[in-house]
Amino acid sequence: MDRPAAEKRIARLREEIRAHDHAYYVLDRPKIADSEYDRLFHELKELEEAFPELRTDDSPTQRVAGRPVEGFATVEHRAPMLSLDSAAEEETLVRFDERLRKALGEEGPPTYVVEPKLDGASVELVYTDGLLTDAVTRGDGRRGEGILENVKTIAAVPLKLREERLPAPALLAVRGEVIMRLEDFERQNEELVAAGREPYANPRNAAAGALRQLDPRRTAERTLDIYLYDVLAAEEPPPLATQWEVLEALRSWGLRVNDLPRRAREVAEIAAYHRDLIERRDDLPYEIDGVVVKLDPLAARERLGATSHHPRWAFAYKFPPRREVTRLLSILPSVGRTGVVTPVALMRPVELGGVTVSRATLHNREEVARKDVREGDLVRIQRAGDVIPQVVERIEEPGRGRGEPFEMPARCPSCGTALTERGPFTVCPNSFDCPAQLVGRLVHLSSRRALDIEGLGEETARLLVDKGLVRHLPDLFDLTAEQLLELAAELKEEVDAGRRERTRSFAEKSAGKLVEAIRAASRPELARFLYGLGVPEVGVTVAASLARQFGDFDRVRRATEE
Numbered sequence: 001m002d003r004p005a006a007e008k009r010i011a012r013l014r015e016e017i018r019a020h021d022h023a024y025y026v027l028d029r030p031k032i033a034d035s036e037y038d039r040l041f042h043e044l045k046e047l048e049e050a051f052p053e054l055r056t057d058d059s060p061t062q063r064v065a066g067r068p069v070e071g072f073a074t075v076e077h078r079a080p081m082l083s084l085d086s087a088a089e090e091e092t093l094v095r096f097d098e099r100l101r102k103a104l105g106e107e108g109p110p111t112y113v114v115e116p117k118l119d120g121a122s123v124e125l126v127y128t129d130g131l132l133t134d135a136v137t138r139g140d141g142r143r144g145e146g147i148l149e150n151v152k153t154i155a156a157v158p159l160k161l162r163e164e165r166l167p168a169p170a171l172l173a174v175r176g177e178v179i180m181r182l183e184d185f186e187r188q189n190e191e192l193v194a195a196g197r198e199p200y201a202n203p204r205n206a207a208a209g210a211l212r213q214l215d216p217r218r219t220a221e222r223t224l225d226i227y228l229y230d231v232l233a234a235e236e237p238p239p240l241a242t243q244w245e246v247l248e249a250l251r252s253w254g255l256r257v258n259d260l261p262r263r264a265r266e267v268a269e270i271a272a273y274h275r276d277l278i279e280r281r282d283d284l285p286y287e288i289d290g291v292v293v294k295l296d297p298l299a300a301r302e303r304l305g306a307t308s309h310h311p312r313w314a315f316a317y318k319f320p321p322r323r324e325v326t327r328l329l330s331i332l333p334s335v336g337r338t339g340v341v342t343p344v345a346l347m348r349p350v351e352l353g354g355v356t357v358s359r360a361t362l363h364n365r366e367e368v369a370r371k372d373v374r375e376g377d378l379v380r381i382q383r384a385g386d387v388i389p390q391v392v393e394r395i396e397e398p399g400r401g402r403g404e405p406f407e408m409p410a411r412c413p414s415c416g417t418a419l420t421e422r423g424p425f426t427v428c429p430n431s432f433d434c435p436a437q438l439v440g441r442l443v444h445l446s447s448r449r450a451l452d453i454e455g456l457g458e459e460t461a462r463l464l465v466d467k468g469l470v471r472h473l474p475d476l477f478d479l480t481a482e483q484l485l486e487l488a489a490e491l492k493e494e495v496d497a498g499r500r501e502r503t504r505s506f507a508e509k510s511a512g513k514l515v516e517a518i519r520a521a522s523r524p525e526l527a528r529f530l531y532g533l534g535v536p537e538v539g540v541t542v543a544a545s546l547a548r549q550f551g552d553f554d555r556v557r558r559a560t561e562e
């Protein structure tokens with residue numbers, strides 16, 4: 001290919017790849033298969049290698065993590081990054097609304113945009129003539145740290161703005177939140193714990209930590225995401241009149257904008273949105289900790305102005321806390337489906353963001369030792385997403401006597417096999433005959449992303465194993481309605497005789513229904529089945545790749561290392 005032809009082809013490839021990046025990372029709506037994308041990317045890379053003089057900074061190939069730096073430069077924000085006035089009480093919201101009504105007076109009642117308050121790290125992105133030229137942490141609000149190289153590794157951040165609907169301003173500084181999705185947060189913490197290092201307390205700290213890595217390759221490993229919500233400054237700005245239009249403009253430039261914001265007029269509507277998000281909070285793939293209420297018209301905002309700390313036109317209506325203090329009653333070694341024995345904290349029940357919690361994980365023996373928590377201690381616990389609650393720290397109580405340090409048992413509390421150590425973890429090596437591991441595997445197999453068997457939760461799984469109805473995973477599919485009816489009758493007797501507490505899940509449910517659900521799940525999609533087996537390292541994504549590559553289970557079994 002000659003140079004002019006290469007130049008044309010390179011321009012075309014870049015445009016196509018950018019459009020696919022936008023569809024995949026910003027809109028969550030991929031338009032082509034991964035393999036096709038890889039082909040385009042590879043072709044572009046080869047052409048740029050053949051014609052290095054045609055390489056430019058905004059090429060999609062330049063997103064690769066750069067060299068480690070000694071430290072970050074201090075960068076002044078294009079406009080101050082203020083904080084928000086906040087409260088968790090509805091009265092404070094009512095007063096905020098009254099203040100705005102009074103201040104706007106003649107102009108008529110305020111209109112608002114309500115948005116989720118994303119629990120991440122605030123950043124400023126700067127685009128000069130449409131190209132990403134700077135990225136800055138919030139810092140003290142006036143100056144932050146220049147983290148451009150790290151931000152470039154976030155796939156959802158465009159290196160170049162789209163100009164389909166609005167031209168890119170000569171200079172555009174936008175503000176948003178860098179977040180770590182709960183799935184990535186959990187995976188990263190598992191890796192840290194496995195490496196004997198301390199896990200991050202929450203996704204916000206993890207995101208902030210990833211952004212401040214001196215080696216951009218470390219940031220790239222941590223799969224961050226971003227949502228933009230504000231224009232901080234613009235030269236030659238397009239005429240935007242409201243926050244709602246700002247969000248639309250950000251979208252049109254190809255920036256990622258959250259899809260939960262709504263418009264509202266009355267306090268009652270805002271309160272309903274707040275309640276609705278509290279309910280959906282556990283189903284979102286990222287952590288939010290409140291609702292941000294923003295006056296919609298920008299001109300009115302301008303007049304209201306800001307205190308030195310926060311704008312007068314916005315308010316953060318926070319959610320009830322998911323951190324509480326409670327008493328640790330005991331530490332119970334609990335065997336999971338992979339055989340890892342996790343010390344579980346049993347606590348005096350407390351409410352955490354609307355859910356009553358009485359158990360929390362302490363990860364492994366090293367974590368228990370590091371946090372030095374013992375039975376009887378006062379502890380701070382927290383919950384993020386629907387992640388298992390965690391013990392954050394012990395709270396000192398001077399003058400109060402303490403229990404003995406926790407020690408792992410020498411034998412498996414479920415099957416009695418001698419436990420072994422694997423790094424910081426304690427493991428029961430009796431993989432196929434340990435009842436506790438079998439219970440864990442049954443629960444995993446029936447979970448939503450595996451075979452999705454309704455009515456087969458932890459309690460039922462434990463009953464099936466305890467009563468000897470399931471000794472190995474495949475036995476599940478041989479269960480008959482008669483066996484389960486017998487079990488139900490037996491349980492009822494035990495409950496009546498006071499030998500067992502009323503079981504919530506099983507006795508009351510028809511045995512037939514469970515058999516029906518198991519039958520319905522007995523010809524699963526390959527990917528779900530592979531995931532449901534609970535093979536180490538085979539999560540939902542790997543299972544899907546294996547299924548796509550091999551097509552049926554026999555081929556997966558016969559697959560060689562190559």
Ligand code: IVH
Binds near residue numbers: 118177311
């Ligand atoms: S607006 C001047 N909108 O919350 C107003 N902030 O507690 C600027 N945050 O530092 C903030 N989601 O990092 C706004 N949808 C959202 C937000 C949001 C999260 C963060 C932001 C701010 C903090 C204040």
